[in-house]
Amino acid sequence: MAEREVTWGPRGSHTLIGKEVSRIDGVEKASGAAKYTNDMNQPGTLFARLLTCTHAKAKVTRLNVDKAKAIAGVHTVYLFKDIGENAECNYDGELVAAVAAETADIAEDGVRAIEVAYEVLPHVVDEQDLEAARAAKRLKYDDDGKEVPLVDRTVGDPDKAIADADVVHTGYYGIHTISHMCLEPHGAHCTWDESGDGPKLTARHSTQAVSTTGPQFASQFGLDASDVRVICNYIGGGFGSKFAADIWGWAAAQMSKDTGRPVRLMLDRATELKTPGTRPSGFANVTVAATKDGKITAWKSHHWGTNGPQGGTIDGNQMPYVFDPPNKHVVSQGIATDCGPNRAWRAPNHPQLCAITDTALTDLAAKLNMSPVDLYKANLDQLDDTAKENSKLYAAELDRAAELMEWEKKWHAHGKGGNGPVKRGLGVALHRWGGQSVKCSSEVRIFADGGAQASIGSQDLGTGTRTVIAMVLAETCGLPLEKVKARLGSNEYVYGNPSGGSITVGSVTGATRRAALEATGILFDKVAEKYKVDAKTLSLGDEAVWSDKKKVCSWKDACRLIGPEPITATGPSPVADGLTSKLVGGVQMADVSVDTETGVIRINRMVAVQDCGLVINEKTAKSQVYGGLIMGIAYATNEERIMDNNSGRYINADMETYKLPRIGDIGELIVEFYQPDSEYNRGVVGLGEPPVISTGAAIANAVANATGVRVPVLPMTPKRVLDALAQA
């Protein structure tokens, strides 16, 4: 085969890569033609509704489903809980039973007909009150019953460094729990069918992991992994919470097996908010010390929070975030609460670490009468191990973000945000992320009729995965985008990685590039033989094969040489060949207005300067950053899970009171990729998560700059803003 050099080719040589390309499935999604799991409605489908626990902590003492089963149209009842061994419910919203019926309304009647009673037990749902958690014995203890922290880590001599410092700042910071709030709830449409020689179970599953959930279904039912087909062509949000088959997926499969009918089980909105995952909280007392020039000399923090019944909080081993002063002492404690469990939420730990670290650093800068940008620059020589090779990049990104924000012009000292009731201020924060590609394959086929297809058992979370796969294939084959096909969303294709950790674009594009280069190399051999040219001189472009800028034949003519068996090549990921790499930085700045009479925050402008190596699709990449900023604005200003401490229930589990910003709340978003040649040359690095990390801290810092008052806990709802102003 003709040897093909595995590179992305020189910068500027592409027709598609690096350009702004609209999603190839955009029309389907916008018009409703795209079918999500929640849309699956095959003939015979039964619809499931859920009975969930209405207490924070309780034991099921009675559970009688006879009346539910007796309702005409109810086909089966599935029990997640039962009296006896599996009677314990650990949070409001935990699944108790599911009813499958001819219609959703009948299933609801069935749920209401279930007789259930609980022994209600004492609960703890307060994630912020450490003393109350201590009194209720909800922390971590050693074998002797002594309270022990999750992390207690000391480097250097922080107490001495603090005593010796020119400036010491002490403050309280925090970030509340939020839910994932997927627009399409979790759920599956399962069809059990043992009649043919096809897979016995087809799970149309809303998942971030098409290739890895099949075995989870198989092992639950004693099937071979090959007996389970998983399909997910479109997904309405996952954010880290949709990696598993999940107990409700198993329930749908079991109910299909029991009834011989397809069963669709989607979580209802309240259950979607309560059950399939949250982002853990953290609240911290921080002391940070510096020289008068702003060099951070010591960090001490004690943080606590919850990730639900497990009793975890945000990762103390990564505190402080990005910056790594020589002296530090970090203690973390987790509260075991009777709240829904956590799941990975877009950049796990990082938004919370940033919201505690970068806020304290901005307050330190204020105490030094420095701009936080200058404080950051003074400390770029002491970054943590993952971030340290990016110190020059941070300096460049800070400068560019400052230009886009007009920082110099707008900056004012802490609390000098104007004389009227509305104060205006600026804030900055920065972040880091990995984003390295992982194990993944892409199978490229080229057909005699000129068709080209790449297929991967991957999924498009809405990030544009389908589009970038098609772009890479089209670019490599020299074809227009609409003449290639990108297939994903089925585990019958070659293995694709679960999409989490910002690893997918690197994984799928690297694998597709390698496969497409190999497949076109095979095609070059055929062309070389037929047209008597040297295969090494061949290239593709404009739907033709070229030899040293001379057209040899059209793409179609070349493909006619293929014959009935298509050229098939499978490309692997990851390979250390320069197509992909890892580690990004990123800087964000916020310009906000704070109405000090009403507590309402308005976003004027957000600036995000982000690096991610080589950008495959400038448009979908930008879209990721816009999405990150919007999600960040949400958790900074409005979005929170509200647990009622008295009843132990999640009381805002609906779309009215689980507040998310509306279009009018977003402000002006300015997104720019930092992409000098050095970035292009390092290949593709993942982007999905980093843009959501520093948004919260940047906005919190802008509020503090505007008002001179730190609103310590995110989200900064009008209540928290007014409470903070009243206490100041």
Next chain:
Amino acid sequence: MRPFEYARPQTEAEAVELLSDHDGKTAVLAGGTDIMNLLRRDAIQPRRLVDIKHISSMQGIRQADGGVLVGSLVTLEDAAESPLLAEHRSVLQVAHAHKAIQIQQAGTLAGDLCQLPHCWYFRNGYGLLGMENGLSMAEAGDNRYHAIFGNRGPAKFVSGSRFAPAMIAWGAKVRVVGPEGEEFIPLEYFFATPKTDRQNVTVLRPGQLVTHVWLPSRTADIVSGAYEVLELNGLDRPQAAAAVTLKMQSGIVRDARIVMGHVAPTPWVAQEAANALIGQSVNEDTASRVGDIAVAGATPLSMNGFKVQMARAAVKRSLLRAVGQLDEALV
């Protein structure tokens, strides 16, 4: 959703008859922007839903009796675009503050007045008063969005109506028909604070229905303004609001009506604050002072002290807005 009967009367009389059945366990469907949520969440369980959308007498806006008669089927968008309401600035301001297009186009003014509370304990199925084991869940629980006035009884929720403060300040009346015939009720006396879950948030009796809202015409010496504190710039509910109607003479207030919203189980008339304004001009200082007086008697619950400041700001800003002194950037 539980099964229910659906009825579609063509006349007011038919509607009254249909609403009177089932011991009054009936509900009115107009725009449906809220009642569908209540039904889906099982917060209310009417046995019959009476769809009034096809009653022609309840459509449209016309002049009547020295004022404007607004049919109960008039949507927020229709009201905002009607030349007959163009002078009722505070009403228009509230209509425009509804930034959700769905509610502007489907929601009705009368539906807003009859709206049930948005208390999360009620909406989560614990009854109008949000009680569990005989105790008020709001009192012991998360009451951040609850009442800061009129909250000593079992009702801790805030009135759901957004138009009531402006309309009460204008001296609006509602036309009600029922088994005993027609009556006009001053809107100020239309709302009630329930003491049990079986009582209602209005004085409407079983079988009664609001057919029209009547607003007096504006005379040249009257100005009005409204201000809602909204966290979100889109679909959202105010956390405090106020509306004022002022009779002015040479820049001096001769008569004043100030009504706060979302601070009590009913719209809350701030009579002392209004009295304090008489004989004054409206400016930043007097507006601030009147705002202070309006909230002086507030009795916030454990978590909603911040709403006192919000209500103060709403009163101040509605006054400044009435006289054209509010920076519109604050809206």
